[in-house]
Amino acid sequence: MPRELVASTVFLLGRLGISAKMRAMEAFEQAGFSPYHYGVLALLGEGARETQATIADALRFDRSQLVGLLDTLEERGLVERRRDPNDRRRHLVSLTADGKRQLASLRKLVERVEDEVLAPLTEEQRETLHALLFELACRWDPRFAPVATGPLAPTA
Amino acid sequence: MPRELVASTVFLLGRLGISAKMRAMEAFEQAGFSPYHYGVLALLGEGARETQATIADALRFDRSQLVGLLDTLEERGLVERRRDPNDRRRHLVSLTADGKRQLASLRKLVERVEDEVLAPLTEEQRETLHALLFELACRWDPRFAPVATGPLAPTA
DNA sequence: TATTGTTATACTCTATAACTATA
DNA sequence: TATAGTTATAGAGTATAACAATA
Numbered sequence: 068m069p070r071e072l073v074a075s076t077v078f079l080l081g082r083l084g085i086s087a088k089m090r091a092m093e094a095f096e097q098a099g100f101s102p103y104h105y106g107v108l109a110l111l112g113e114g115a116r117e118t119q120a121t122i123a124d125a126l127r128f129d130r131s132q133l134v135g136l137l138d139t140l141e142e143r144g145l146v147e148r149r150r151d152p153n154d155r156r157r158h159l160v161s162l163t164a165d166g167k168r169q170l171a172s173l174r175k176l177v178e179r180v181e182d183e184v185l186a187p188l189t190e191e192q193r194e195t196l197h198a199l200l201f202e203l204a205c206r207w208d209p210r211f212a213p214v215a216t217g218p219l220a221p222t223a
Numbered sequence: 224m225p226r227e228l229v230a231s232t233v234f235l236l237g238r239l240g241i242s243a244k245m246r247a248m249e250a251f252e253q254a255g256f257s258p259y260h261y262g263v264l265a266l267l268g269e270g271a272r273e274t275q276a277t278i279a280d281a282l283r284f285d286r287s288q289l290v291g292l293l294d295t296l297e298e299r300g301l302v303e304r305r306r307d308p309n310d311r312r313r314h315l316v317s318l319t320a321d322g323k324r325q326l327a328s329l330r331k332l333v334e335r336v337e338d339e340v341l342a343p344l345t346e347e348q349r350e351t352l353h354a355l356l357f358e359l360a361c362r363w364d365p366r367f368a369p370v371a372t373g374p375l376a377p378t379a
Numbered sequence: 380t381a382t383t384g385t386t387a388t389a390c391t392c393t394a395t396a397a398c399t400a401t402a
Numbered sequence: 403t404a405t406a407g408t409t410a411t412a413g414a415g416t417a418t419a420a421c422a423a424t425a
Binding site for chain 1: 224225226227228229230231232233234235236237238239240241242243244246247258262265266268269281282330333336337340341342343344348349351352353355356357358359360361362363364366367
Binding site for chain 4: 287288310311
């Protein structure tokens with residue numbers, strides 16, 4: 068492995084990122100899901116969404132890709148699509164009770180992957196790594212940044 | 224963006240890794256190369272290789288994928304393939320003078336990408352991040368680990 | 380028969396764009 | 403005409419396997 072590649076943080080980030088994603092995909096596959104399914108469930112776990120487009124945009128999925136993901140989740144009774152009576156083009160999407168249970172189960176799976184991947188690091192190192200990655204993520208994608216709330220929150 | 228995803232270091236690692244790779248690919252594309260070409264040049268910059276297979280294995284490229292990369296680099300006069308007279312199946316691959324110059328030029332490009340991607344971090348933070356990623360990389364892929372040298376180095 | 384490099388094939392993913400039904 | 407959701411199509415990228423030359 069060339070020294071100059073190993074010396075590059077961006078190279079390490081790329082390699083490890085793809086490796087991490089592949090590990091996660093394998094773990095989810097054994098459970099009959101993909102990380103994309105988990106992403107949708109996790110998002111809906113924080114509240115129902117009024118349109119599918121908001122789900123796709125929040126997770127940066129393609130809207131046509133989301134259709135298949137929701138189809139799978141709906142067939143398994145984990146999410147529900149309800150037409151908006153006021154605008155019959157729209158689908159209100161929400162978790163079912165089974166979906167909430169499945170989400171809880173997948174969280175355990177995520178924890179296991181996390182522990183496995185970060186095994187070489189101490190708890191303190193993990194926190195440091197997370198903080199640094201979070202810093203980068205916020206800069207590159209504003210959706211990562213925590214939303215300001217309270218009296219000083221932007222109102223428009 | 225769901226809180227539990229943002230809280231996951233593995234998720235951040237995956238997202239940032241793919242994002243970093245895409246940025247690198249775009250930057251290289253404008254120069255008429257890909258990060259894969261750079262990887263080959265960087266490896267050869269540390270010395271010629273006796274077979275193409277050793278190049279592919281070192282970089283974890285598929286051997287058939289490497290053929291096309293070397294074709295491009297050879298057409299541009301950056302690398303040289305010489306048949307091994309003792310084993311005419313083998314190709315000794317090495318950098319040309321032009322290849323060395325091109326490699327030096329691509330290094331500057333890599334530096335720019337690195338600076339751009341890591342812009343939100345201080346120099347100290349960058350070093351910390353690199354150290355943590357390096358730790359993980361070594362654990363996941365022994366080829367990242369520095370080779371032990373000197374009297375205590377493994378001899379078999 | 381095994382190995383090196385090469386070429387060809389098939390498959391997955393993704394991105395785009397077309398289509399429907401509603402507004 | 404524009405939008406939400408869906409479906410269909412095309413392209414890139416990847417992995418696999420077949421192949422020719424040499425050992």
